[in-house]
Amino acid sequence: MDSFDKAWLEPEIIKSHFKDKLIFINQSSFNDPISLRIRKEAISLMNCCITEDVSIADIIITIETGTFKSNEAYSIKNINGKYYINGNTSIAVLYGLYSLIRLVIIGQSKIDFYSEPDQNLRMINQWDQVDGTVERGYSGASIFFGKSTQLKNIDNGSFSLTNIGEDIFRKDYDRITWYARLLSSIGINAISLNNVNVRGLATKLITQPYLDGVAEIAEIFTSFGIKTYLAINWESPKRIGGLKNSDPLSNDVQNFWNDIVTNIYKRIPDFGGFVVKADSEGEPGPYAYGRTHADGANMLAKPLKSYGGKVIWRTFVYNSKQDWRDRKTDRAKSAYENFAPLDGEFDDNVALQIKFGPIDFQTAEPLTPLFSKLQHTNQIIEFEITAEYLGQQIDINYALPQWIKMLNWDTIGQDNKKDLAKTIIKNNSLDDQVTGFAAVGNVGMDSNWTGNKLAQANLYGFGRMCWNNELNSDEILNEWIKQTFSKVNSKTTSIIFEIMSTSNSTFAKYNAPLGVGFMVIPHYHYGVSVNGYEYDRWGTYHFADRNGVGVDRTTATGTGFTSLYSEIIAKKLENYQTTPENLILFFHHLSYTTILASGHTVIQTIYNNHFDGYDLVNKYVQNWNSIENDIDHTTFENVSNRLTQQLENALEWKDQVNTYFYRMSGIPDDQGRLIYK
Numbered sequence: 001m002d003s004f005d006k007a008w009l010e011p012e013i014i015k016s017h018f019k020d021k022l023i024f025i026n027q028s029s030f031n032d033p034i035s036l037r038i039r040k041e042a043i044s045l046m047n048c049c050i051t052e053d054v055s056i057a058d059i060i061i062t063i064e065t066g067t068f069k070s071n072e073a074y075s076i077k078n079i080n081g082k083y084y085i086n087g088n089t090s091i092a093v094l095y096g097l098y099s100l101i102r103l104v105i106i107g108q109s110k111i112d113f114y115s116e117p118d119q120n121l122r123m124i125n126q127w128d129q130v131d132g133t134v135e136r137g138y139s140g141a142s143i144f145f146g147k148s149t150q151l152k153n154i155d156n157g158s159f160s161l162t163n164i165g166e167d168i169f170r171k172d173y174d175r176i177t178w179y180a181r182l183l184s185s186i187g188i189n190a191i192s193l194n195n196v197n198v199r200g201l202a203t204k205l206i207t208q209p210y211l212d213g214v215a216e217i218a219e220i221f222t223s224f225g226i227k228t229y230l231a232i233n234w235e236s237p238k239r240i241g242g243l244k245n246s247d248p249l250s251n252d253v254q255n256f257w258n259d260i261v262t263n264i265y266k267r268i269p270d271f272g273g274f275v276v277k278a279d280s281e282g283e284p285g286p287y288a289y290g291r292t293h294a295d296g297a298n299m300l301a302k303p304l305k306s307y308g309g310k311v312i313w314r315t316f317v318y319n320s321k322q323d324w325r326d327r328k329t330d331r332a333k334s335a336y337e338n339f340a341p342l343d344g345e346f347d348d349n350v351a352l353q354i355k356f357g358p359i360d361f362q363t364a365e366p367l368t369p370l371f372s373k374l375q376h377t378n379q380i381i382e383f384e385i386t387a388e389y390l391g392q393q394i395d396i397n398y399a400l401p402q403w404i405k406m407l408n409w410d411t412i413g414q415d416n417k418k419d420l421a422k423t424i425i426k427n428n429s430l431d432d433q434v435t436g437f438a439a440v441g442n443v444g445m446d447s448n449w450t451g452n453k454l455a456q457a458n459l460y461g462f463g464r465m466c467w468n469n470e471l472n473s474d475e476i477l478n479e480w481i482k483q484t485f486s487k488v489n490s491k492t493t494s495i496i497f498e499i500m501s502t503s504n505s506t507f508a509k510y511n512a513p514l515g516v517g518f519m520v521i522p523h524y525h526y527g528v529s530v531n532g533y534e535y536d537r538w539g540t541y542h543f544a545d546r547n548g549v550g551v552d553r554t555t556a557t558g559t560g561f562t563s564l565y566s567e568i569i570a571k572k573l574e575n576y577q578t579t580p581e582n583l584i585l586f587f588h589h590l591s592y593t594t595i596l597a598s599g600h601t602v603i604q605t606i607y608n609n610h611f612d613g614y615d616l617v618n619k620y621v622q623n624w625n626s627i628e629n630d631i632d633h634t635t636f637e638n639v640s641n642r643l644t645q646q647l648e649n650a651l652e653w654k655d656q657v658n659t660y661f662y663r664m665s666g667i668p669d670d671q672g673r674l675i676y677k
């Protein structure tokens, strides 16, 4: 039963700090599931005892309505060796308890502070499918769905589902409880269970008997303060309701959704709502009926409203059947073009979930201009923890530096006034309870949850970043390492830190150059294929020719994407000399001989980055090997094995990208390093 990794909440370590401590819980009634959970955590996770006598308690928890403004906020104080945790609600003090565990393990000496979440909605989207596979999953089978005997998860890029019969729930409640614990410990308060591409039997998850299975999972999450959501197929009225169409303005369609929602809340009273991918990559949507996305979303929002439910409507809408010959259409503009005109038209329990970049979770993208454009719409920024384009949890890639950069992207561009992404999504929303951060999860049935143990840090980091937007990526990493590798010596700690803190920029170095993106093997998205998408329908091109490379998105000569930003930012991005170097080919088509701010030409920078990237991975391998004796065997072998594959990957990227551009340009490396002719 207990054969899986406990990540940053290793009970043995926690117990060694808290064993036999006495906890007093000051609460008038404790019938809610979270209050019971607090007691269970105190006893089973921490090995503490509950006492009725406050005078002898080591940890005193007080739940009192009205203590703080936010119902999720807590305070912790250490006074004369006793810890005091206060909050309005049971979930607030559960967060406080997890926070105490974290602080004690990382050895923080001064504990006296108040903490409230910076974002109210802190959500994980699972892309789990009812046959037990996980779209873009790199950590084994789904922890929610699939047969208990089958742990296959082949990410084959075609995503057809296998029929496993009607009995689709894995029912591994121990595993689900641990997942809920890990998520709650980092402040996650919402989860959607199934893939946004809602296929086959998944369409019926909103109906009985499947709702019973969803309810059992939801009950576990509820006890950790996490609301359960489902991704729906927007065309359900037609597909499973026997209706002629799914037109959002039809009374029959509205009645269908009313009934669905009523039944869901009968079974799951604290159900969170629906996540919707509509008119995107083949998923159905309101466009088929000549309706807008606001019509489509508001229709769902109405019945949910009286229950406090939300509609999370994704803006990942673009023409996925583009003709590569068409140089006018720019996928980067698509979310903006589809959603900016609808600002102010969405109901106040609808949030638009917007990918941070305008394309698709590449190693380097600018913040999408849609964020600053929407002024009267609830907004959620979307990240992808599962490392689809970031090395698929084979290559080490601690993504927090990139994500935090996006949160701190200034959307105005003035010296004396800033409007950062993390602030504007809240300020420009209609209701701050319906705005926040979401990310696609990265766990599966693998014994260490994430395939590569080091990829746990991205899940941990996402939660910490949602709660506290001011933390930097190194602080989060340090916290994670101290909790996850609490027994290793300081040399090992610093080697792990060094590898992980540089891994995001290392990966970007040997990946598609200078922000151009998408030179990956089509559909799988791991491994290099310079022209894999160049003559395809997905709108992701690099336009390399014998003179230069990159996408001209300027207003003067290109697609005009730059004009969607604020005037000052647009002006900067219009000029390659004032465009950040890591995004230069995202915005500009430059000749190979263009000299960049670094003093190197474009071609030389491509060569340098790819040689450097490979060399850095080589160093990771050596450094990792040097800590073999200080680290547990399972982790050592797991990461070694991944690093071996990463080195091969970096080699292929280096040699294929450098060779390709050498052959295109005919310009040799100025250091005479080996490039294949």
Ligand code: GCV
Residues within 6 Å of the ligand: 127, 135, 136, 195, 196, 197, 277, 316, 360, 388
């Ligand atoms: C769930 C990318 C991925 C798809 C994913 C899609 C999305 O295109 O490759 O697998 O589909 O994003 O975010 O909806």
